Amino acid sequence: MSSHAPHEAGCLYVVATPIGHRDDLSARAIATLKRADRIACEDTRHSAPLLASIGASAPAVALHEHNEAQASAKLVERMLGGEQIALISDAGTPLVSDPGYRLVQAAIAAGVRVVPIPGPSAPIAALSVSGLPSDRFSFEGFLPVKSGARREVFTRLVEATQTLIFFEAKHRIVESLADAVAVFGTERRAAIARELTKLHETILRGTLTDVQARVAADPEQQLGEFVVLIAGASREDVEARRGREAIELAKRLATELPASRAAKLAAEISGASKNLLYRALTDA
DSSP states (O other), X not given: OOOSOTTSOOEXXXXXXXXXXXXXXXXXXXXXXXXXXXXXXXXXXXHHHHHHHHTOOSOEEXXXXXXXXXXXXXXXXXXXXXXXXXXXXXXXXXXXXXXXXXXXXXXXHTTOEEEEEOOOOHHHHHHHHHOSOOSSEEEEEEOOSSHHHHHHHHHHHTTOOSEEEEEEOGGGHHHHHHHHHHHHOTTOEEEEEXXXXXXXXXXXXXXXXXXHHHHHHOGGGGSSOEEEEEOOOOHHHHHHHHHHHHHHHHHHHHTTSOHHHHHHHHHHHHOOOHHHHHHHHHHO
């Protein structure tokens, strides 16, 4: 039973739930879930044990990728009628690679107050213990299923200077790390956070080659839920990579043009030094 007065305006509470350890559910989150008129869940069956354990008895309604647009309209209507609704995902902070964006957007558009009840988040938890720079980072969500598409994503990010954070599934973790090594190189620093806050939590740190080899060699390290973190490129890394690409371009042009002309064109296209490219062609 809700404790708010009948005339009180409705509200949407976006509530973070544990990513593994039940004790990580905050006192504020518990109080919010217990007083809500309705709880929107990514999977009502998955969330039922957690809600029962804290005595949250409000009706649970499903809100997932397949029904979010339709369900959001009904939930906004209820909030406009005064209901207090809590939104939770299966684990962690809602909307972080989980449903909820359309509901939050619809609530805001309707003038409904949206309140964060912060708590666990796998990307932030992994970043905090990764040993990688945390002043700038980007969360890239789940990696594509196919290797070619994964490599395209990695290639797009290879010159990014911030720490990169990805989710990956257990049956693809070895292949994904191999793709990362192929694109980012063997020496790029990385960390793999597995089963965070759970019984078999493991954090592997080192070069991409090192962590990929350790995961590939140990079947137990291929089980569970993974957060993959890859250090950003240094300025030296970016300059060296661009230099290699410029030299490769000059070499391709030199198969059809004199060395001086090939170096000049490659310099104009890449921004690299014409003299450096000419030396690379004539010293080869």
